[in-house]
Amino acid sequence: AIRRYIQKPDRLDNIPADAIGLSLIFIIVVTGFILEGLRIAVTADNYQSLGVSSPDIIWGWAQWSFLGYGFARAFEGGAHLLGWYQGLWWFHSLLVFGAIVYIALAFPKLTHIVVAPVNAFFRSTMPKGALRTIELEEAETFGAANIQDFTFKDLLDLDSCTRCGRCQDNCPAYLSGKPLSPKKVVQDLKALLTERGPVLLGSKAGDNPGENGRQMIGDVILEDEIWACTTCRACHEQCPVFIEPINKIIEMRRNLVLEQTQFPETAMGALRSMEQRGHPWRGTMATRTDWADGLNVKQLSEDSNVDVLFWVGCTAALEERNMNVAKAVAKVLQAAGVSFGILGTEENCCGEPARRIGNEYLFQMLAQQNIETLKGYGVKKIVTACPHGFNTIKNEYPQFGGSFEVWHHTEFIAELLKQGKIPLARSLDKKITYHDSCYLGRYNEIYKQPRQILRAVTGASPAEMEHRMSKGLCCGGGGGRIWMEEQIGRRMNQIRTEEAIKTNAEVLASACPFCIQMFEDAIKAVEAEGTLKAMDVAEIIAQAIE
Known part of the structure; x- marks a missing residue:
C-alpha cells in the first residue's frame, strides 16, 4: 500500500479493485490476529474445563503466537470474551468466503492467485527463441484480428497479469518514449476479452460472432504499439507468471501483413528485397562473396569436404561495415586451423526479419529453401556471426525438419580459446x-x-x-x-x-x-x-x- 499510494512508481497504476483488494487483505489479516488473541484469552479463562492444571501453561505456549499473544494480554480477564470470540469468528469466516466469491465473480487482480499457477503450468515448452508456426495450407485466417483468434494460453495470460509493471520498466520501446507498454497491451486485450466474452460464450460452435464495436487492431491496440516492439524479450524475462506479450504482438503483425497488407513502408522494402534478391538490403550492390576476396575461403559448391559451415548472414556479407566482421571471423577460424567453408551465392536470408515483421509465408519459403540447400551438402555443424540467424537456424528451423548443430561465433571462438587453438600474438590495451x-x-x-x-x-x-x-x-x-x-x-x-x-x-x-x-x-x-x-x-x- 505504501509503494502503491505513497511512493507511486510509474509502472504501478491504480484502480478501485486495488483498494478493495488491499482492504480485504488488511481486514482479514488483522481480524485473524485479533481472533487468535481472543481464542487464547478465552482458553486461558476456561483452563479447568479443558483439563489443564494452570492457565500459565496456556499462556506459556501462547507466546509462540506472538501477535495473537499480544492481543490476548490486552483482552485478558474479560468475562464477555466468549461472545466476542464467536461473533468475530463468524465475521472473519464470512469475510474470507466473501473475498473468494468476489475474486471468482469480479475477476479482479486477485484472480491471479488462482490463475497464475495454472498459467505457469501451461507455459511454453518450445525453445525461448522460437515463434509458433502457421500451417499455411490449413489456416483459415493468418494471425490475430479478433480476440478469439488467440490461443488458449494467450487468453490465459490476460487473466494471469497482476499489472505489476515489471515488463514496462524493462521495455526499451516504453523507456524511449514509444506508445508501447507490454503491460498496457495485455490489460487492453483483457478488457476486450471481458467485453466480448459474453458474446463469444453465447455463440454456437462454428459460429463467427464477428467483432462488433471496437476493432482489436486499430481501436484497442494501436498500430504504432504493434510496430514499436523490437521483440527483445525483456518483458518475457521479467514477468513472474510467464506472460508472453511478444507472441500476441507477432500474431497481430501477421494479420496486418498477410491479410490487411498494412505495414511500414520501409519494412515493405526489406520484405520485397528478400522476395526478389534473397536478402533485406535492397540498396546494396555487393555480392555474397565480395567480403571474402583474397582470404582463400572455400565455397561448398567447389569443395564440400569441410567440418564447419560458416553461415555469414545477410548483414555481414552485404553491408559494408559488417563485411569486416565476416573477414575477422574467417581469419580467426583460419588461425585456429578450422576446416570451414561458405555457401556463397547459394546462401539466402535465414528469413528471421520476415518472420518478426509478420510475413510467415516468406519466412517459411526461405527456411525451406535453406534447409534443402544445407541437407544437399550434408551440413552438420554451422557457425554464424549473427544472433538472429543463429536463433532462427537453431531454434526455428527444426519446426521444418532442419536440425543442425548450430554455434554462435562467440561460443565457438571461446571453445577454441579454451582448447588453446587460437594463437594470441599480443594483448590489447583497451578499455x-x-x-x-x-x-x-x-x-x-x-x-x-x-x-x-x-x-x-x-x-x-x-x-x-x-x-x-x-x-x-x-x-x-x-x-x-x-x-x-x-x-x-x-x-x-x-x-x-x-x-x-x-x-x-x-x-x-x-x-x-x-x-x-x-x-x-x-x-x-x-x-x-x-x-x-x-x-x-x-x-x-x-x-x-x-
Whole structure:
C-alpha cells in the first residue's frame, strides 16, 4: 500500500479493485490476529474445563503466537470474551468466503492467485527463441484480428497479469518514449476479452460472432504499439507468471501483413528485397562473396569436404561495415586451423526479419529453401556471426525438419580459446564495454563466452553498463525495426550508446551485426566518434592474432 499510494512508481497504476483488494487483505489479516488473541484469552479463562492444571501453561505456549499473544494480554480477564470470540469468528469466516466469491465473480487482480499457477503450468515448452508456426495450407485466417483468434494460453495470460509493471520498466520501446507498454497491451486485450466474452460464450460452435464495436487492431491496440516492439524479450524475462506479450504482438503483425497488407513502408522494402534478391538490403550492390576476396575461403559448391559451415548472414556479407566482421571471423577460424567453408551465392536470408515483421509465408519459403540447400551438402555443424540467424537456424528451423548443430561465433571462438587453438600474438590495451545482444543473451542465454574472449584478449573483464546481461537494453534493431524509421520518442541506439559512454570505455563491443550497425549510427549522432568505437568481438580478437 505504501509503494502503491505513497511512493507511486510509474509502472504501478491504480484502480478501485486495488483498494478493495488491499482492504480485504488488511481486514482479514488483522481480524485473524485479533481472533487468535481472543481464542487464547478465552482458553486461558476456561483452563479447568479443558483439563489443564494452570492457565500459565496456556499462556506459556501462547507466546509462540506472538501477535495473537499480544492481543490476548490486552483482552485478558474479560468475562464477555466468549461472545466476542464467536461473533468475530463468524465475521472473519464470512469475510474470507466473501473475498473468494468476489475474486471468482469480479475477476479482479486477485484472480491471479488462482490463475497464475495454472498459467505457469501451461507455459511454453518450445525453445525461448522460437515463434509458433502457421500451417499455411490449413489456416483459415493468418494471425490475430479478433480476440478469439488467440490461443488458449494467450487468453490465459490476460487473466494471469497482476499489472505489476515489471515488463514496462524493462521495455526499451516504453523507456524511449514509444506508445508501447507490454503491460498496457495485455490489460487492453483483457478488457476486450471481458467485453466480448459474453458474446463469444453465447455463440454456437462454428459460429463467427464477428467483432462488433471496437476493432482489436486499430481501436484497442494501436498500430504504432504493434510496430514499436523490437521483440527483445525483456518483458518475457521479467514477468513472474510467464506472460508472453511478444507472441500476441507477432500474431497481430501477421494479420496486418498477410491479410490487411498494412505495414511500414520501409519494412515493405526489406520484405520485397528478400522476395526478389534473397536478402533485406535492397540498396546494396555487393555480392555474397565480395567480403571474402583474397582470404582463400572455400565455397561448398567447389569443395564440400569441410567440418564447419560458416553461415555469414545477410548483414555481414552485404553491408559494408559488417563485411569486416565476416573477414575477422574467417581469419580467426583460419588461425585456429578450422576446416570451414561458405555457401556463397547459394546462401539466402535465414528469413528471421520476415518472420518478426509478420510475413510467415516468406519466412517459411526461405527456411525451406535453406534447409534443402544445407541437407544437399550434408551440413552438420554451422557457425554464424549473427544472433538472429543463429536463433532462427537453431531454434526455428527444426519446426521444418532442419536440425543442425548450430554455434554462435562467440561460443565457438571461446571453445577454441579454451582448447588453446587460437594463437594470441599480443594483448590489447583497451578499455572495453560489452553490449549483450537480445537474441544472443535473453533468447539463448549466451552471456559468459563473449566476456571470456574479451578477458583473454585484454587481460581484464569488460566494464559493465548499467543495463547488462538479462537486463541488457536493446539497441533498437530487433523485430525488423532496423529497417523501420524511428519517428516517435528517443532513438534506442542513442540511449544505449550514452550508457556505454558513461563507462569511459574506448570500445563498445557486441556480437551482432544489427547492434554494430545501430551503434555506428548512434556514435555519429551523439558526436562520440573520437572517443568510442563500435566493434564486434571477432574483430577484437582478430587484432590480437595479427
